Amino acid sequence: MVRLDDFLSGALTIAVGVSVAIAARSFPEVPGEPGPALFPLLAAGGLIVCGIALILARLRTTVTEAWIERPEWVARPRAVAAVVWIIAGLGLSSAFMESVGFFPCAILLVTGLLALLRVRLWIAAVVGVAAAGIVHAIFYSGLRVALPWGLLEPFAW
Amino acid sequence: MDALTTAFGLVFDPYVLAVILGAGLFGLFVGAIPGLTATMATALLVPVTFFMPPVPAVAAIVTATAMAIFSGDIPGALMRIPGTPASAAYADEAYAMTRKGQAELVLGAGLVFSVIGGLIGTTILVIAAPSLAEIALKFSSFEYFWLVLLGLTCAIFISAGGALRGFVSLLLGLVIATVGMENPAAFPRFTFDRPELTGGVTLIPMLVGLFAVSEIFRFVVAEAPPIMVAQERFGSIFRGQGKLIRQYPMQTLRGSLLGTAVGALPGAGADIAAWISYAISKKLSKTPEKFGTGHVEGVIESGAANNSALSGAWIPALVFGIPGDSITAIAIGVLYLKNMNPGPTIFLENPQNIYAVFIVFFLAQLLMLPLGWFAIKTYKQVLKVPRNVLMPLILLFCMVGAFAINNSVFDIGVMLAFGLLGWFLEANRFPVAPVILGAVLGHMLEDNFINSMIKADGQWGAFFDRPIAGGLAAATFLLWTAPLLLRLWRRARGAAA
Amino acid sequence: MIRGLLFRVVAVLMCLVCAPAVAQNDFPNRPVKLVVPWGAGGGTDAVARMLAALLEKDLGKPVNVVNVTGGSGVMGHQTIATAPPDGYTIGLITTEIVMIHHQGLTKFNGSSFTPLGLINVDPAAVQVRADSPYKSLNDLLAAIKANPGKLKASGTARGGSWHLSLYGLLKDARIDPTTVPWVPSVSNNAALLDLVAGGIDIVSGSHPEARPLIEAGKVRSLAIMDAQPSKLFPAVPTVKAASGSGWISGVWRGVAAPKGLPKAIEERLATATRKAWDSAEFRQFMESRGFGLNWKGPKEFAEFLAKSDTEAGALMKATGLAR
Numbered sequence: 010m011v012r013l014d015d016f017l018s019g020a021l022t023i024a025v026g027v028s029v030a031i032a033a034r035s036f037p038e039v040p041g042e043p044g045p046a047l048f049p050l051l052a053a054g055g056l057i058v059c060g061i062a063l064i065l066a067r068l069r070t071t072v073t074e075a076w077i078e079r080p081e082w083v084a085r086p087r088a089v090a091a092v093v094w095i096i097a098g099l100g101l102s103s104a105f106m107e108s109v110g111f112f113p114c115a116i117l118l119v120t121g122l123l124a125l126l127r128v129r130l131w132i133a134a135v136v137g138v139a140a141a142g143i144v145h146a147i148f149y150s151g152l153r154v155a156l157p158w159g160l161l162e163p164f165a166w
Numbered sequence: 167m168d169a170l171t172t173a174f175g176l177v178f179d180p181y182v183l184a185v186i187l188g189a190g191l192f193g194l195f196v197g198a199i200p201g202l203t204a205t206m207a208t209a210l211l212v213p214v215t216f217f218m219p220p221v222p223a224v225a226a227i228v229t230a231t232a233m234a235i236f237s238g239d240i241p242g243a244l245m246r247i248p249g250t251p252a253s254a255a256y257a258d259e260a261y262a263m264t265r266k267g268q269a270e271l272v273l274g275a276g277l278v279f280s281v282i283g284g285l286i287g288t289t290i291l292v293i294a295a296p297s298l299a300e301i302a303l304k305f306s307s308f309e310y311f312w313l314v315l316l317g318l319t320c321a322i323f324i325s326a327g328g329a330l331r332g333f334v335s336l337l338l339g340l341v342i343a344t345v346g347m348e349n350p351a352a353f354p355r356f357t358f359d360r361p362e363l364t365g366g367v368t369l370i371p372m373l374v375g376l377f378a379v380s381e382i383f384r385f386v387v388a389e390a391p392p393i394m395v396a397q398e399r400f401g402s403i404f405r406g407q408g409k410l411i412r413q414y415p416m417q418t419l420r421g422s423l424l425g426t427a428v429g430a431l432p433g434a435g436a437d438i439a440a441w442i443s444y445a446i447s448k449k450l451s452k453t454p455e456k457f458g459t460g461h462v463e464g465v466i467e468s469g470a471a472n473n474s475a476l477s478g479a480w481i482p483a484l485v486f487g488i489p490g491d492s493i494t495a496i497a498i499g500v501l502y503l504k505n506m507n508p509g510p511t512i513f514l515e516n517p518q519n520i521y522a523v524f525i526v527f528f529l530a531q532l533l534m535l536p537l538g539w540f541a542i543k544t545y546k547q548v549l550k551v552p553r554n555v556l557m558p559l560i561l562l563f564c565m566v567g568a569f570a571i572n573n574s575v576f577d578i579g580v581m582l583a584f585g586l587l588g589w590f591l592e593a594n595r596f597p598v599a600p601v602i603l604g605a606v607l608g609h610m611l612e613d614n615f616i617n618s619m620i621k622a623d624g625q626w627g628a629f630f631d632r633p634i635a636g637g638l639a640a641a642t643f644l645l646w647t648a649p650l651l652l653r654l655w656r657r658a659r660g661a662a663a
Numbered sequence: 664m665i666r667g668l669l670f671r672v673v674a675v676l677m678c679l680v681c682a683p684a685v686a687q688n689d690f691p692n693r694p695v696k697l698v699v700p701w702g703a704g705g706g707t708d709a710v711a712r713m714l715a716a717l718l719e720k721d722l723g724k725p726v727n728v729v730n731v732t733g734g735s736g737v738m739g740h741q742t743i744a745t746a747p748p749d750g751y752t753i754g755l756i757t758t759e760i761v762m763i764h765h766q767g768l769t770k771f772n773g774s775s776f777t778p779l780g781l782i783n784v785d786p787a788a789v790q791v792r793a794d795s796p797y798k799s800l801n802d803l804l805a806a807i808k809a810n811p812g813k814l815k816a817s818g819t820a821r822g823g824s825w826h827l828s829l830y831g832l833l834k835d836a837r838i839d840p841t842t843v844p845w846v847p848s849v850s851n852n853a854a855l856l857d858l859v860a861g862g863i864d865i866v867s868g869s870h871p872e873a874r875p876l877i878e879a880g881k882v883r884s885l886a887i888m889d890a891q892p893s894k895l896f897p898a899v900p901t902v903k904a905a906s907g908s909g910w911i912s913g914v915w916r917g918v919a920a921p922k923g924l925p926k927a928i929e930e931r932l933a934t935a936t937r938k939a940w941d942s943a944e945f946r947q948f949m950e951s952r953g954f955g956l957n958w959k960g961p962k963e964f965a966e967f968l969a970k971s972d973t974e975a976g977a978l979m980k981a982t983g984l985a986r
Contacts, residue, residue: 010383010589010590010592010593010594011590011593012593012594013594018594018596022334025338025341026337029341029356032356033355036353036355037351037353039351039353041620041844042350042351042616042619042620043615043616043619044351045349045350045351045353045355047616048340048344048349048608048611048612048615049341049344049355049356052337052340052341052344053341055333055337055340056334056337056338056341059330059333059334059337060334062330063330063331063334066330080387080593081389082387082388082389085387085389088386088387091386091387092383092386092387095379095382095383095386095561095582095585096582096586099379099565099578099579099581099582099585100579100582102565102575102578103575103576103577103578103579103582104575104579106569106575106578107575115562115565115566118558118561118562118565119558119559119561119562122386122557122558122561123554123555123558125386126386126554126555126557126558127554128554128555136555136558136559137558140558140559140562141562144562144563144566147199148566148570152196152202152206152210152570153210153725153727153728154566154569154570154573155573155696155727155729156566156569157575165693165694166693166694205703206703209703209708209712212709212712213712213713213715213716216713216716216944216948303856303859303860303881304860304861305856305860306856306857306860306861306862307846307857307862308862309860346733346734347734347735347768348734348735348820348849350821350847351821351847352735352766352820352821352822352847354734354768361733361734361737361738361741361769362733362738364733364734364735364737364738364768365732365733365734365738366733432852432853432856485879486875486876486879486881487874487875487876487878487879488852488855488856488875488876489852492702492703495705495852496703496709498875499706499709499952502951502952502953503948503951503952504951505951507874507875507878508875509875509878509879510879510880511878572730572731572732572733573729573730573731574731574738613847613848613849616847617817617846617847617848617857617862618862620815620844620845620846621815621846621862621863623812632861
């Protein structure tokens with residue numbers, strides 16, 4: 010993951026605080042109560058103060074590192090592919106698992122990641138299918154979690 | 167005495183013992199799966215208990231929850247994935263020990279001190295339930311406000327990357343806690359027009375994302391994937407535990423007492439007990455610098471605390487029918503169903519039933535030793551699976567666990583977002599544990615503050631008027647100013663000498 | 664070989680297309696989801712789990728309780744209303760469905776569902792601390808009139824059903840509801856605790872919820888907002904008997920499916936619900952918890968929904984809780 014110089018992390022902390030504060034200012038007031046804006050504003054204020062403190066602490070040291078340190082793994086396609094696979098896999102599952110169903114999502118997620126982690130493809134596929142089946146048996150049949158069937162709805166049990 | 171004999175008869179019946187054993191195995195299993203909580207284990211048991219007599223019905227719940235809270239420690243220690251929120255406080259510490267090759271020591275300590283904590287908590291439940299429950303009933307929003315503030319102060323002490331960075335994480339957690347409409351004004355904040363966010367950010371996907379998914383990200387980008395567990399060979403988990411008991415008797419007792427007390431407060435539970443205990447342990451330790459590097463002391467104290475909190479939660483539940491946590495909330499329903507109506511009279515009418523429940527409490531703790539040993543032995547097989555095969559499987563469990571808590575695919579996205587956030591924070595030396603604590607306590611802090619202000623018509627004095635509130639306020643201020651006072655005192659002594 | 668494969672693919676696709684049609688004849692041929700808009704462990708959840716166990720016996724397929732929480736019941740009700748109307752998703756809808764759309768939290772209301780049966784109503788009641796000077800509802804109302812703004816009340820979140828019940832009672836007694844500030848609470852239990860701890864003065868909520876503390880002598884119930892006293896505490900008078908006001912209010916739970924459910928499936932599910940409701944197990948469960956047993960079939964339930972919706976809307980506008 011990218012590593013930021015404390016100057017930048019401080020600035021980022023301030024930015025988060027400021028955006029929370031701006032959003033919170035539009036919250037309505039409630040007569041006779043402190044209102045829903047108070048706590049977000051307090052937290053935002055805290056973030057801004059901490060951000061300033063981070064920057065001040067940083068100013069007292071001398072610069073030795075790059076401002077943004079690029080992680081070394083971006084040079085390795087396989088590592089990048091694995092990260093993208095996890096993000097895309099979970100992101101797409103979040104968006105489409107209801108309609109596509111648990112099995113395709115789970116099998117693809119596991120098989121693909123296994124393959125990217127240098128497991129032979131046929132083993133990856135077998136493990137993927139078996140894992141999806143076992144997890145489904147535990148959660149759906151055993152613990153009665155309503156894992157979506159999606160496309161496989163007509164074959165549901 | 168007669169009732170006690172009857173009670174023993176009720177418990178030591180083959181059917182009841184079989185139920186206890188089954189529920190114990192079930193609780194171990196559920197607790198060890200990231201994303202499935204002890205509450206969920208209990209809810210799943212409810213329909214089964216409908217068809218049981220009173221004693222086995224309550225026994226099933228008592229046993230399953232005790233086991234689930236303990237077994238949450240196992241994936242926390244072995245894979246840095248806390249199985250339940252109550253294990254999150256010391257998951258990092260336990261994992262650090264595993265990496266140092268002390269997996270069996272930390273797991274054994276988790277087990278043994280869970281049992282001791284549970285036994286102490288149960289003893290207090292049996293002896294002092296009515297009087298403790300009376301005290302718990304004196305807690306109004308003013309007292310809870312100070313208690314939560316005390317808990318948050320603790321978070322600053324335990325943060326690994328220095329107080330400032332810990333504070334940033336904590337504030338992030340507090341901001342996350344404001345999401346949704348479950349605030350005193352019932353106004354939807356930061357929901358971005360997503361109905362899923364009206365209920366706030368769900369804790370479990372957040373927890374799994376911050377701890378587990380971030381760990382998976384780190385693994386897949388590592389050049390030579392780090393060995394997750396330094397050791398393949400597992401010694402006996404009980405070796406060295408006797409020495410630990412002799413070495414840390416105060417810590418054990420303190421954790422158990424605090425756990426019982428916090429558990430008995432209806433507004434707090436096992437997770438908060440574990441956090442506060444861990445912080446106290448570090449604060450009062452002779453070697454606070456070792457905390458965070460794989461030091462068993464904090465695991466002992468907070469491990470004892472979260473199990474004793476379970477027993478503590480039964481104090482107001484049995485005496486006043488007030489649930490101490492979400493688990494006892496379900497259990498109270500079962501008690502009513504079985505005509506064991508909670509209330510002061512529960513000790514007078516049908517005392518054999520309540521004695522039987524107490525016996526089950528002790529039995530469940532003792533049963534945890536063999537069953538826990540068995541669970542650890544089974545679970546460690548996981549470590550024999552090559553890491554590049556294990557990690558995708560963990561990811562699958564995380565995904566299903568995040569979904570299962572609310573049956574919502576949206577939570578898978580939440581887990582992913584927090585996975586990325588956790589990865590980013592740790593790469594930049596911001597600790598992730600305070601984020602969880604902020605998110606857990608943020609609601610309580612705000613609710614109790616706003617409610618207190620409404621009740622007091624905006625008068626600040628009300629926060630100090632009530633005796634317990636005043637005491638807690640004093641403790642909080644003392645904790646804040648302690649470092650300063652200590653320095654002044656040392657200087658004064660230095661000047662005198 | 665290829666033709667064989669093609670044939671199989673076509674066969675599978677045909678199954679996919681025809682499935683809904685087939686499903687109507689032998690409903691149900693797979694598990695049914697019972698969505699609960701509230702968390703595992705609460706009263707509604709317990710009722711749902713009991714009901715599910717009984718429906719399962721009758722339908723012959725698993726009936727799985729699915730908790731979909733968040734936003735004062737918005738998420739769960741929305742999940743039921745937007746599910747495919749095939750009978751495989753039903754849910755327990757609660758009082759909040761006639762309220763949350765007046766607050767602008769959702770576009771769904773009672774008419775977004777196919778009602779199958781109302782199963783329970785728990786009337787609201789007024790609770791005070793046992794050592795408080797208010798021995799009757801009139802004492803309390805007089806104290807509120809004498810000291811506007813001094814007595815604080817709680818029982819649920821702001822704008823929740825118990826909040827509405829109390830404000831309705833006050834309005835009916837010609838007292839400005841805003842003279843009793845509402846302290847929001849996460850649950851009725853939390854409010855009762857705060858009452859006993861001396862933080863607030865009045866709790867609006869049901870008798871089953873207050874039961875342990877009433878029985879423990881910590882809380883006194885002054886009146887129940889129903890036509891007759893409750894079975895649990897028959898000595899507690901109705902609001903009518905205590906103060907002359909005819910105000911009636913409470914929470915209810917009912918089984919419903921998404922709108923547009925085929926008639927045959929609707930009848931199957933309504934019969935199954937009625938059968939479960941009639942069973943000795945269900946009655947024993949509800950009575951042991953102190954929950955009221957009320958029944959309204961699909962038609963009366965629909966009328967009830969429409970009527971409560973209008974009432975809630977009017978009251979919420981009058982008390983400034985609607986948005």
